[in-house]
Each structure stands twice: as structure tokens, then as C-alpha cells.
Amino acid sequence: xxxxxxxxxxxxxxxxxxxxxxxxxIDPGNVYGLLGPNGSGKTTTxxxxxxxxxxxxxxYQWFDGQHxxxxxxxxxxxxxxxxxxxxxNAEENLEIxxxxxxxxxxxxxxxxxxxxxxxxxxxxxxxxSLGMKQRLAIAATMIGDPKVLIFDEPTNGLDPQGIAEVRNxxxxxxxxxxxxxxxxxxxxxxxxxxxxxxxxKNGKLLAxxxxxxxxxxxxxxxxxxxxxxxxxHALHEMSTVSAISDKEHWVECLLDEDQMSxxxxxxxxxxxxIILTRLVARKRRLEEEFLAITQNA
Amino acid sequence: MIIKLLRLEYTKFKKNAVIxxxxxxxxxxxxxxxxxxxxxxxxxxxxxxxxxxxxxPMVWDYQGYIGNWLVFFFLGxxxxxxxxxxxxxxxxxxxxxTGMTRQQYYLSKVITVVALAIAATLLYTVIxxxxxxxxxxxxxxxxxxxxxxxxxRFFLMSIGYMSFGLFCGFxxxxxxxxxxxxxxxxxxxxxxxxxxxxxRVIQNNTINYYPSNCIEDLMPFPLYRFADMVPKKDLDFxxxxxxxxxxxxxxxxxxxxLGVAYxxxxxxxx
Numbered sequence: 001x002x003x004x005x006x007x008x009x010x011x012x013x014x015x016x017x018x019x020x021x022x023x024x025x026i027d028p029g030n031v032y033g034l035l036g037p038n039g040s041g042k043t044t045t046x047x048x049x050x051x052x053x054x055x056x057x058x059x060y061q062w063f064d065g066q067h068x069x070x071x072x073x074x075x076x077x078x079x080x081x082x083x084x085x086x087x088x089n090a091e092e093n094l095e096i097x098x099x100x101x102x103x104x105x106x107x108x109x110x111x112x113x114x115x116x117x118x119x120x121x122x123x124x125x126x127x128x129s130l131g132m133k134q135r136l137a138i139a140a141t142m143i144g145d146p147k148v149l150i151f152d153e154p155t156n157g158l159d160p161q162g163i164a165e166v167r168n169x170x171x172x173x174x175x176x177x178x179x180x181x182x183x184x185x186x187x188x189x190x191x192x193x194x195x196x197x198x199x200x201k202n203g204k205l206l207a208x209x210x211x212x213x214x215x216x217x218x219x220x221x222x223x224x225x226x227x228x229x230x231x232x233h234a235l236h237e238m239s240t241v242s243a244i245s246d247k248e249h250w251v252e253c254l255l256d257e258d259q260m261s262x263x264x265x266x267x268x269x270x271x272x273x274i275i276l277t278r279l280v281a282r283k284r285r286l287e288e289e290f291l292a293i294t295q296n297a
Numbered sequence: 298m299i300i301k302l303l304r305l306e307y308t309k310f311k312k313n314a315v316i317x318x319x320x321x322x323x324x325x326x327x328x329x330x331x332x333x334x335x336x337x338x339x340x341x342x343x344x345x346x347x348x349x350x351x352x353x354p355m356v357w358d359y360q361g362y363i364g365n366w367l368v369f370f371f372l373g374x375x376x377x378x379x380x381x382x383x384x385x386x387x388x389x390x391x392x393x394x395t396g397m398t399r400q401q402y403y404l405s406k407v408i409t410v411v412a413l414a415i416a417a418t419l420l421y422t423v424i425x426x427x428x429x430x431x432x433x434x435x436x437x438x439x440x441x442x443x444x445x446x447x448x449x450r451f452f453l454m455s456i457g458y459m460s461f462g463l464f465c466g467f468x469x470x471x472x473x474x475x476x477x478x479x480x481x482x483x484x485x486x487x488x489x490x491x492x493x494x495x496x497r498v499i500q501n502n503t504i505n506y507y508p509s510n511c512i513e514d515l516m517p518f519p520l521y522r523f524a525d526m527v528p529k530k531d532l533d534f535x536x537x538x539x540x541x542x543x544x545x546x547x548x549x550x551x552x553x554x555l556g557v558a559y560x561x562x563x564x565x566x567x
Contacts, residue, residue, distance in 0.1 A: 050394045053566045073396035083391035087312050099305045100395045140395075 001064045003028050003148055003179050004049065009058035011044055011203075018044040020203035021058070026181060026196075028147075031174040033190030033211070034183040035290065036200035042183035043080060045200070046152055050077055063147070073101055076141025077150035082133040086126035090117055090136055093125055094143060101144035108139075115139040115169060131162030138169055148179045155189060167193065187290055201294045214289055218242075219257050221265075224250040224278035234272050240265070250278050302405040303412060306379070313382065316375055323371035323417070328424045330363045331356075341520070351432035354444035360425050361447050361516040368417060369458050373479060376410050376459035380466025381475045390567050403562050406463055407555065414455035421451050450515045450540065457512035457547045460554040467558035483509045505538045508554075511546030514538040 004026040011019040019041045026032050034042045047053035049060050050072065062071035084093040094108045112118040115135040120128070128136065134154065141149050154170060155163040170193055174180050184190050190197055191211065198208040207214055225231045232251055235241050240260040244253040255265060262281050269276060310316050334350035350359045383389040392402055425447075430436060462479055469475040487509045495504040505514070514537055521537055538546065 047566070051399070052390050052393060054564070069398050070396065072394065075396075077394050079390065079394055081387065083387035085309060085313075085386060085388060087314065088309075092308070092312075096305065096308055097395055099301070099308065100392060100397055102301075102396075 001028075002026060003030075004060065004062055004181075005064075006045075006049065006060045007058055009045065009048060009055050009060060011041075011048060011053060011055050017203050019048065019055070022200075022203070022205050024198055024205065024208065026179065028179050029177060029195075031178075031180045031193060031195045032182065033194035033197040034181065034200060035185070035187065035190050035197055036183075037185055037294065040185075040200045041203035042185075042200055043152055044203070046077075046079055046150060046181070046183055050075075050079060050150070052079065073144070074146050075148045075150060076143070076146040077152075078134075078137045078141060078154065079150075079152050082137030084125045084133070084136065084140075087124055089124055090121040090139075093136065094140055097140045097143050103144040106143075111139045111142060114142075114172075116165065129162075131158050131165065134158060134162070134166060135169070138166070138173075142173070146178075148181065149173060151180070151182045153184055154182065155184075155186065199290060199293050206293050218254040219262065219281050219283060221253050221255050221262070222247070222250045222278060222280040222282075223253070223276060225269075225274050225276050227274070231269070231274050231276075234269055234274055238265070238268070250280075255281075299408055302401065302408050306405055306409045309383075309388075310379065313378075315382075316378055319371045319375050319378075323367055324420075326367050326371075327364065327417075327420055328427075330367070331360050331424075331428065334359065344520075348432065351428050353429040353433045353436055353440040355519065356425050356429040356432070357444040357447040358516075358519040360421065360428065361451055362518050364417070364421050364451060365454060365513060365516040368455050369483060372413055372417060372455060373458040373462045373483075374476065375413065376406075376462030377466045377475050377479050379406060379409060380463060381470060381472040384466075384470045385472050393567065399563055403467075403559055406467075410456065410459040410463060414452055414459060417455050418448060418452040422448055446540070447516070450544065453544060453547055453551075454512055454515040457508075457515070457551055460551045460558075461508065461512075464554035464558045468561045502535065505536065505542075506546050508547075508550040511538065511543050511550055514543035515540070515547060 002025045004024070006022055006024040009019050009022040010017065022041075022045060034045065036042050044053060048055045049062075063074065067074055085096070088096070090112060091108055094111070098106065108121070109118055112121050115138055117132060117135055117139065120132065125133065125136070138151070138154070141151075151170065155166050158166060167189065170180070170182070174193055174195075180194075182190070182194065194211055196209065197211050197214050199206045199214070223231060223235070228246075228251065232244065232246065235244050235251065235253055238260075240256045242254045242256070244251060246252075255262065260268075262279070266276060266279065331350065334347055337347050340347050340349075349355045380389075383392070389402075393399060397405075426441060429441060433440060461483075465475040465479045465482075469478055487507050491504050491507060491510075495501075505511075517537055
């Protein structure tokens with residue numbers, strides 16, 4: 001049973017399609033990264049599935065419809081900014097969340113310890129730094145032990161220490177086996193935390209799947225030799241090599257490692273009389289994948 | 298469910314400075330403003346003397362008229378603020394994200410307004426009885442409650458103003474504009490529209506059925522009743538609604554305000 005099923009979702013703002021016929025299925029235990037540049041429709045999508053925005057077309061269903069209109073009681077979510085009552089302190093704000101969730105009275109100390117806010121639990125929310133506000137919001141999402149957690153750009157606007165803290169907390173939440181949906185434009189974040197990724201641009205879903213599948217096994221090679229033209233020519237003759245491009249100081253290509261190891265490639269080139277002066281092999285990163293996918297769209 | 302929603306609203310606003318101040322001002326002015334009447338030594342005929350302000354059965358009318366202004370101002374503003382404040386803090390959307398349905402959220406505001414109206418009406422009743430008993434010599438129970446239809450009218454009047462407040466909050470949402478519309482409509486805009494429409498186009502008693510007028514006429518300035526009895530040169534209709542007209546008119550407007558607010562909140566992005 002999927003946690004969330006999104007079918008043909010479309011949302012227009014005037015002539016602009018913020019979300020364009022989006023389909024997505026999220027299964028239990030997935031840590032799903034919603035990846036896309038700013039303005040790509042990530043927040044709009046999250047807004048619709050949280051009943052904040054009304055879609056123009058399409059539908060979505062939480063938990064196979066078993067909780068109906070009350071599905072959000074089983075979801076902990078932050079959308080865009082941490083939203084709390086500025087004149088209430090951390091405990092009072094969490095108490096409001098508790099009342100809405102309808103869970104039994106509890107001591108918030110443990111929760112506030114996790115997000116490192118216990119020492120400021122009696123201060124009014126308006127006196128908090130952005131990082132503290134964000135951490136309180138993360139604490140609030142965990143009240144009532146929700147089945148799904150949703151974070152929207154959780155490290156946006158934080159300083160490096162704040163980013164590190166928030167990422168650690170998110171990693172811990174993900175490792176606990178929760179289903180997490182996280183929107184981000186920061187690839188590194190998604191790569192480190194998520195098991196699955198959906199890439200969105202201009203409201204359209206460009207690619208989706210396990211991070212490992214999107215982040216394919218191909219190795220990027222940087223090669224050079226005394227005769228660059230002969231090298232390029234030789235590479236073009238090899239079926240295991242693709243995406244050959246001439247960089248200023250080397251030739252870059254992708255190698256299908258299942259078919260040929262880097263060592264075999266080197267030997268094969270040597271047999272063709274090409275002596276390499278440069279050989280750098282690196283895993284193709286999500287960042288390149290992301291740029292490749294979004295640029296082709 | 299009703300108690301849960303009411304408790305939630307209380308948790309949200311018990312420490313809100315503006316709302317606390319408005320409640321405090323209401324509690325302070327409700328029992329005191331009527332005593333300004335002590336200053337009016339010379340009252341116009343047909344009133345015998347200024348003691349009538351404080352004795353049964355007239356105390357219900359005078360305190361009611363004072364309550365009319367105070368509820369309009371203090372409680373009405375509270376009803377706008379409990380919506381627009383949350384829009385400003387974005388807790389408006391966070392409450393929904395956290396798990397309230399839109400119906401529950403809307404209901405929590407309506408319930409709060411009803412609770413405030415009940416509390417204000419109780420206060421009004423206690424004040425009228427207190428002042429009346431103190432000033433009326435040899436009062437009996439039937440004297441005290443002779444004019445007691447004023448109690449449900451006061452309640453309806455409170456709901457009337459506050460449902461207009463919720464309407465402004467839910468439909469306009471932006472804090473400054475909503476407050477401005479609430480105050481200006483009642484004080485300036487409605488008289489202006491009346492003047493534009495009725496004195497130019499149709500001159501009949503439909504002029505009395507505008508929302509602010511219906512609600513006001515539930516608790517009018519008592520001397521207007523006397524004034525209305527005097528034959529008028531230009532008007533061939535009464536400028537006050539009867540209580541039953543005002544009651545029906547107010548109920549219709551309340552239904553419209555709450556209905557439009559609900560529809561707007563359910564349909565729009567938040």
C-alpha cells in the first residue's frame with residue numbers, strides 16, 4: 001500500500017503551470033527527495049498534498065484513503081517557513097500542535113533535547129534565531145509519532161552550523177525508518193539523506209527512482225595523451241564508452257563499468273598505441289545527473 | 298469537539314497582548330460608561346429625569362445601547378483579529394497542515410465568537426440587573442424582567458457584529474485592510490451607500506435593511522423611539538426597524554456573512 005499516490009496533478013497560476021500533470025507514488029519507508037531548482041513547483045506540490053492549495057486538475061490520496069480528511073493527523077510537515085505563535089514559548093507552541101493532533105498530554109523535554117532547544121523552551125518564539133525556529137518546527141513535526149514527515153527546504157537560510165545540525169537531525173529521523181518527503185534544491189543534501197529522488201522542473205516530473213538508479217553506475221573519466229585527436233578517435237571506436245566530449249585540457253567520457261573496467265580501458269588504449277598522460281576516474285555525481293536531466297528538458 | 302476547539306483557541310490567544318487588551322477594555326467599559334448619564338442633569342422631554350437611565354425597565358435599553366457600541370468596537374475587533382493574526386503568523390495554514398480540517402478551523406472561529414457573545418450577554422444581564430436593582434425603589438421580579446427580550450436581542454447583536462468581523466477576516470485576510478473595512482464599513486461606508494442609493498434612486502424603507510442598520514436597531518438609542526413617533530415632513534416611513542424586523546434582518550445578514558466566509562475559506566488557497 002503506497003503512503004501517497006499522486007495522479008495527474010495540475011495547478012495553474014494564471015497562464016503559468018506551477019505543477020504540470022504530475023504523477024508520483026511514495027512507498028512506506030522511502031526517504032524521498034523532491035529535487036528541482038527554485039520555482040520548479042516543489043512547494044506547490046507539497047502545498048496541494050497538505051490541503052493548503054487547491055489543484056486545478058488531478059488528485060492525490062494519502063494512505064490509500066483510510067484516514068480520509070484526517071490523513072494530516074498522521075503526517076508531520078513544515079511548508080516553507082516555520083510557523084508559530086510569536087508570543088508563545090516553545091512548550092506552548094508544541095502544546096497547540098499536540099492539541100490539534102489529538103494525542104495525549106506529554107512532556108516535550110525529550111523532543112526539545114533532540115533538536116537541542118531544551119535550554120530555550122521558556123523563551124518566546126519571536127526571540128529565536130532562524131536556526132532555532134527551524135529546529136522547533138522539526139520537533140513539532142514529530143509530535144504524535146507520524147507515519148510520514150515532510151520537510152520543505154529544511155536548511156534554507158541557515159548558517160553552516162545550523163545546516164549541519166538540521167541535516168544530522170534529518171538523517172536520524174530518516175534512519176529511524178520513517179517515510180520522509182523532502183523538497184530541496186541542494187543536491188548534496190538529497191544525496192546524503194534520501195533513498196529515492198524525484199526531479200522536477202517547470203512543474204513537470206523529469207525523472208524518479210532510487211537515488212542509486214538515478215545516480216547510475218557509469219564512471220566519468222578524464223583522459224589525455226600526447227595525441228588528443230588519436231585518443232578521441234580511439235574512444236569513439238569503443239562500445240563501452242559514451243558521452244565523449246572535448247574539454248580544454250582533457251577528453252571526458254562515460255565508461256560503463258559493468259562492461260569494462262578502467263584498467264581494461266587503459267590496456268586497450270595502450271594496445272592501440274595511445275599512452276595516457278592523464279587518467280582520472282570519478283563517480284558521476286547527482287549534481288551532474290541533475291544538470292544533465294534538467295538541461296535536456 | 299466544541300470544548301476541544303474552544304480550548305485550542307484559548308491556548309492560542311490567552312497571551313496575545315492586543316486581544317487581552319481588547320477584552321480588558323470591554324470588561325472595564327461595559328459596567329461604567331452608563332454612569333456618564335449621571336452628568337446629564339437636564340434631559341429632553343418626554344423623559345422625567347436622568348434617573349430613568351438606571352431604573353427598570355429603561356436600564357435594559359440604555360445599557361443595551363452602550364453595549365451596542367462597545368461590542369461593535371472591542372468584541373468586533375477581536376473577531377477580526379482572531380482570523381487576521383493567524384494569517385499574519387501563517388499559523389492559519391500551519392493549523393491545517395498539522396491536521397485540522399478546514400471545516401474544523403472555520404468552526405473553531407465561529408464557536409469562539411458564539412462563546413464571546415454568550416459571555417458578553419451574561420455580563421450585560423448581570424450589569425442591567427445590578428444597576429436596576431440598586432436604582433429602582435421597591436422593584437419586583439416582574440419589573441426587573443419586564444424588558445428582558447433585550448437579552449436575546451443583545452446576544453443576536455453581538456453575533457451580528459462578530460460575524461461581520463469574521464467575514465472581513467476570512468475574506469480580506471490582510472490585517473490592516475480587514476480592520477479598516479470592519480470599522481469604516483459600519484461607520485462611514487454604509488451611510489454613504491445609503492445616501493447614494495436611496496436619496497438618489499429609491500426612497501423607501503429598504504434603506505433600513507442594510508447590515509449595520511439591522512444590527513444597530515436591535516439595540517437602538519432609546520430616544521429614537523420617541524423621535525420616531527413624531528410625524529416627519531420628508532419621510533413617509535419609520536427610520537427605525539421594529540424589533541422583529543431587525544431580528545429577521547440580522548439573522549439573514551449573519552447567515553450571509555458566515556456563509557460567504559465559509560465558502561471563501563473552503564475554496565481558496567491559504
